[in-house]
Amino acid sequence: MLSEGICNYVVISYGHSGLWGGGMRQVLLHSTGDGTVFGHFGAVGRYALAARRGMHEFSSGPQTWKHIAMGQRKWANLNPAAIMYEKTMQEEDYFRAPWVVEPFRLFDNCQINDGGRAIIVTTAERARDLKQPPVLIMGLGMHNPSNEVGQAKYMAGPTGAKKAGEKAFQMAGIGLEDIDACQIYDCFTYTVEITMQDYGFFGYGQGEDWFKGGTIEPGGRMPVNTSGGQLSEAYFMGLTPISEAVMQLMGRCEDRQLGPKTSTKTPQIILCSDNGGALQSHACYIFRRW
Amino acid sequence: MPLHKLLPTPDADSKPFWEGCRDHKLRFQKCTACGEVRWPPSILCPRCHSQDTQWIESSGRGTIYTFVVYHQAFHPAFKEKLPYVVAVVQLEEGPMMITNIVGCPPESLECEMAVQVAWDDVSEEFSLPKFQPLLQP
Numbered sequence: 554m555l556s557e558g559i560c561n562y563v564v565i566s567y568g569h570s571g572l573w574g575g576g577m578r579q580v581l582l583h584s585t586g587d588g589t590v591f592g593h594f595g596a597v598g599r600y601a602l603a604a605r606r607g608m609h610e611f612s613s614g615p616q617t618w619k620h621i622a623m624g625q626r627k628w629a630n631l632n633p634a635a636i637m638y639e640k641t642m643q644e645e646d647y648f649r650a651p652w653v654v655e656p657f658r659l660f661d662n663c664q665i666n667d668g669g670r671a672i673i674v675t676t677a678e679r680a681r682d683l684k685q686p687p688v689l690i691m692g693l694g695m696h697n698p699s700n701e702v703g704q705a706k707y708m709a710g711p712t713g714a715k716k717a718g719e720k721a722f723q724m725a726g727i728g729l730e731d732i733d734a735c736q737i738y739d740c741f742t743y744t745v746e747i748t749m750q751d752y753g754f755f756g757y758g759q760g761e762d763w764f765k766g767g768t769i770e771p772g773g774r775m776p777v778n779t780s781g782g783q784l785s786e787a788y789f790m791g792l793t794p795i796s797e798a799v800m801q802l803m804g805r806c807e808d809r810q811l812g813p814k815t816s817t818k819t820p821q822i823i824l825c826s827d828n829g830g831a832l833q834s835h836a837c838y839i840f841r842r843w
Numbered sequence: 844m845p846l847h848k849l850l851p852t853p854d855a856d857s858k859p860f861w862e863g864c865r866d867h868k869l870r871f872q873k874c875t876a877c878g879e880v881r882w883p884p885s886i887l888c889p890r891c892h893s894q895d896t897q898w899i900e901s902s903g904r905g906t907i908y909t910f911v912v913y914h915q916a917f918h919p920a921f922k923e924k925l926p927y928v929v930a931v932v933q934l935e936e937g938p939m940m941i942t943n944i945v946g947c948p949p950e951s952l953e954c955e956m957a958v959q960v961a962w963d964d965v966s967e968e969f970s971l972p973k974f975q976p977l978l979q980p
Contacts, residue, residue, distance in 0.1 A: 582917060587857070588941045590849045590971055593929045594917035602931055606909040609954035655912035703931055703941040704882065708909065
């Protein structure tokens, strides 16, 4: 629409009173149809089924997920806008937290909150003269395996991330080695692991080794979810990862800014992901500094 | 939703399934064009889009594809059942369905474990197909 001149600027926004009045709870309670007669509810029930299959097929599990939960919390501790800004997390905090739907403990789950986010998309030509430094969309890809979790055989991968990622990289004309940081849709810790595995950041079942030792944290070699993400900043659907990627490339992230301030590489290219359903739809975006 | 018991809400597609359950018969649609046995019930075969369908009775045996243990009640009807197991069971005939595993401690479960149907008569009208570990003959 933008390139055809049908419109000049597109606002993509998300706002929800997810916490106030139990808005998110109402959305999720009604999402599993007759599955409710078996006590099958919400996103956590569906993603936990996927995660258990991941534990069976490759060595996914809490020993990998704790690194994701703790690593993202460290980023949130640098972000005053994050819900968990003032709350640090140690390994014992992760393991002592109550089960929600096993194998997920409390801190494997994202936040439920009120609020919103918005981004503005336009052509590079129009963006040139705007007040803020723009960020370029280098590539995007989508892939939707679509089967509901009860009938899905892709819960332990390959999820839609595999083909969506391949398409995005092809469009961008770059490879994994060109990515400086990632903002991964993280409704649950497992989502981060399976998405990055399907993109190819590490080999099948190698997640625990890859995440350990602070890989994704401030000072790490591949920063992931640098606002704290949905696990520790706030849940705004796909706009949590996208808005953070864009703000990092614009240099607007203050104490958590990638670069010298957080002992990380100054980012030129950031990869983002978005999910729908229980791994049923997937989008991959690659952004570049202007 | 009512606070007491949750019951199925049959529609035109799923009515024969729930009627079978009432008689403790686990039935699925089989496509007469390509042979695909499907769940959930639908007017078209998801594999070949044929509308030619017959209902077949399942052996009631299958394996656990994946499972979870609920430690929080998302609805008051399940508060007293905690902790309880929700699983995806794959039947011998092929379909995969959301159900409960009952009759054994959650910690004894693993993926690929053999199970068989165990009926739970929840009302005059409805019996739920739950599953338990396969009893050895």
